[in-house]
Amino acid sequence: MGLTTEEILQISLDLVGWDETPADSTVYVPGEDIETALVGIDLESPEIKLAHDEGYDLALAHHPTGMSARLDFPAVLDKQVEFMTDHGVPEDVAEDAVADLKSRMDHGGHSSNYRHDPSVAELLDQPYLNTHLAPDEYGRRVFRDVADEMGADATAGDFVDALAEIPELDAAETDVLLRVGDPDNDLGEVAVHHAAGTNGGASVARAYFDHGVDTVLYIHVGAGDTADLRAEFANEDKNLVVTGHIASDAIGMNAVVDALEDHGVECTTISGCGIGRDD
CATH class of the missing domain: 3.40.1390.30 (NIF3 (NGG1p interacting factor 3)-like)
Structure with a gap:
């Protein structure tokens, strides 16, 4: 049945x-x-x-x-x-x-x-x-677990590397990318912004960055949003990690x-x- x-x-x-x-x-x-x-x-x-x-x-x-x-x-x-x-x-x-x-x-x-x-x-x-x-919430929790397992001295690059070990991201033809920031930046506080309909664009990432969050994770982001955030936070050691939409x-x-x-x-x-x- x-x-x-x-x-x-x-x-x-x-x-x-x-x-x-x-x-x-x-x-x-x-x-x-x-x-x-x-x-x-x-x-x-x-x-x-x-x-x-x-x-x-x-x-x-x-x-x-x-x-x-x-x-x-x-x-x-x-x-x-x-x-x-x-x-x-x-x-x-x-x-x-x-x-x-x-x-x-x-x-x-x-x-x-x-x-x-x-x-x-x-x-x-x-x-x-x-x-x-609901499936996106499942994925958010997977990302959150990776973020929570990062050490206190972890860098943005370390986080990118750890995310890339998730089987779906490892097998994908897209890469986990650091769209804003430098791999040597401190990872700091991480906001996993997934399972909320879609990405929040520059305005949401900006709100996080302006209130103490060091690293924001999106699964996708527009080129214009990336350009705006790079220009605004170029000297502030903030990081936007993008994991890849479909993967x-x-x-x-x-x-x-x-x-x-x-x-x-x-x-x-x-x-x-x-x-x-x-x-």
Whole structure:
């Protein structure tokens, strides 16, 4: 007897001990008796059709594509404020730092075709869901463990090297990069800014740096944000470590695949999922 889509979504939440489904995760098309799944970081209309044509019981994506997971996405950005205040950033400063991002995500969701990919799955009667924040939280905890194991005299370069030993990051075609700072800089206090919807850009990193954090970890960052931070903090020994988007997402999604297989669901990984995973 296979699983339902709701049970599969809950399995992803169980990895981090959560009971409530985050705003960026949802079941688009429900299904029952699921015994096989096509699992990827990005599964959109072509991959939904692929799952249908190849006879998979479920298309399981990481990134949200529509409906409430797209329209309500700004709600998960409140995690950014939580992470910043945990590191001593005043709440009003943290809220200001993320305000523009929340507005852009709100406007983007409102203008998006939030029905596109889900409607394809509906037409094909292809069970389809995405789970985003919980797998990212799993990955954040992996990064946090690495940061917490660094010695008091560790450098930014030491941290980059330690992160690169995580199987998914080691196997990836992207590298762990020090986008801002010098490898010989003291590592100092580390803020792992992941599992908050997306990266916080220059404004969030600036808020951390201005309030005593020495090193910020993002999984991806824009070139303009990097340039702004390099110019502003060139002489202040601050560090921005970027681990790589897809490889970092694969950490949590690989854990989801492992959990599903433990429950008897046969998974095929594509679209970045499966990087560095022992089959």
